[in-house]
Amino acid sequence: MKVLGLDVGDARIGVAVAEEGRPLAFGRGWIERRGRAADVQAVLELARREGAQRAVVGLPRRTGGEEGAQAAKVRAFAAALEAAGLEVRFVDERFTTRVAARRTAHLPRKKRQEKGRLDEAAAVAILETYLERNA
Numbered sequence: 001m002k003v004l005g006l007d008v009g010d011a012r013i014g015v016a017v018a019e020e021g022r023p024l025a026f027g028r029g030w031i032e033r034r035g036r037a038a039d040v041q042a043v044l045e046l047a048r049r050e051g052a053q054r055a056v057v058g059l060p061r062r063t064g065g066e067e068g069a070q071a072a073k074v075r076a077f078a079a080a081l082e083a084a085g086l087e088v089r090f091v092d093e094r095f096t097t098r099v100a101a102r103r104t105a106h107l108p109r110k111k112r113q114e115k116g117r118l119d120e121a122a123a124v125a126i127l128e129t130y131l132e133r134n135a
Contacts, residue, residue, distance in 0.1 A: 001019070001020045001052075001053055001054065002017060002018070002019055002020070002050050002051045002052040002053070003017070003018055003019075003020050003052055003053075003054045003055070003056055003127065003130070003131075004016070004017055004028075004043070004046065004047055004050065004052045004054070004055040004056065004127075005017070005018065005025055005055075005056050005058075005123040005124060005126045005127025005128075005130070006043065006055055006056065006057045006058065006123055006126070007058050007093065007119050007120075007122040007123040007126055008057060008058065008073075008074045008077050008078075009033075009119060010033065010073075011032070011033055012030045012031065012032055012033060012116050012119045013030060013031040013033065013039060013042075013043065013119070013123075014027075014030045014116065014118075014119030014120045014121070014122050014123035014124075015027070015028040015029055015030060015031060015043075015046060015120065015123050016028060016120065016123040016124040016126070016127045017050050017052060017127075018127050018128070018131055020054075020131070020134070021131075021135070022131065023128070023131055023132065023135070024128065024131075025123075025124045025127035025128045025131065026124070027120040027121065027123065027124050028046065028050070028120070028123075029116065029120055030116035030117075030119045030120050030123075031043065031046075032116075036076075036077065036080055039077070040077075040080045040081055040084055043055065043081060043086070044081075044084055044085075044086060047086055053086070053087060054086070054087040054088070054089060055078075055081055055086050055087070055088050055089070056088075056089050056090075056091055056126060056127050056130040057074060057077075057078045057081075057088055057089070057090055057091070057126075058074070058090075058091055058092075058093030058122065058123070058126040059071055059074055059075070059090040059091065059092055059093055060074060060093055061092055061093075078090070089130065091126050091127075091129050091130045091133075092129075093122070093125075093126055
């Protein structure tokens with residue numbers, strides 16, 4: 001079964017895809033946020049195109065592990081995805097931005113600075129964390 005990885009931010013949603021049971025995820029770009037209904041439709045369309053039946057969503061937590069305002073926004077978006085019929089799982093996304101920055105460090109400066117490139121790499125890190133934990 002294919003699975004989507006989502007790094008949900010205020011401006012963009014980074015996207016990755018993987019085959020469950022395999023260790024690698026692949027970036028699929030990012031979605032510019034345009035409002036919850038449009039964003040949910042964009043994710044559902046991507047899931048349909050990829051044949052994904054589940055989304056793994058990065059859940060932002062503070063360093064101590066507690067959830068803040070951003071986690072509430074992410075949970076609300078995930079609930080909208082579930083209401084639309086997409087199965088959702090959460091993964092702690094602490095430190096994924098740091099991992100994503102390391103993974104994109106080899107890219108030419110212009111590519112690294114593209115808005116969304118880091119979001120895509122974070123989605124890959126989120127999904128690979130899920131794959132490792134569920135191998």
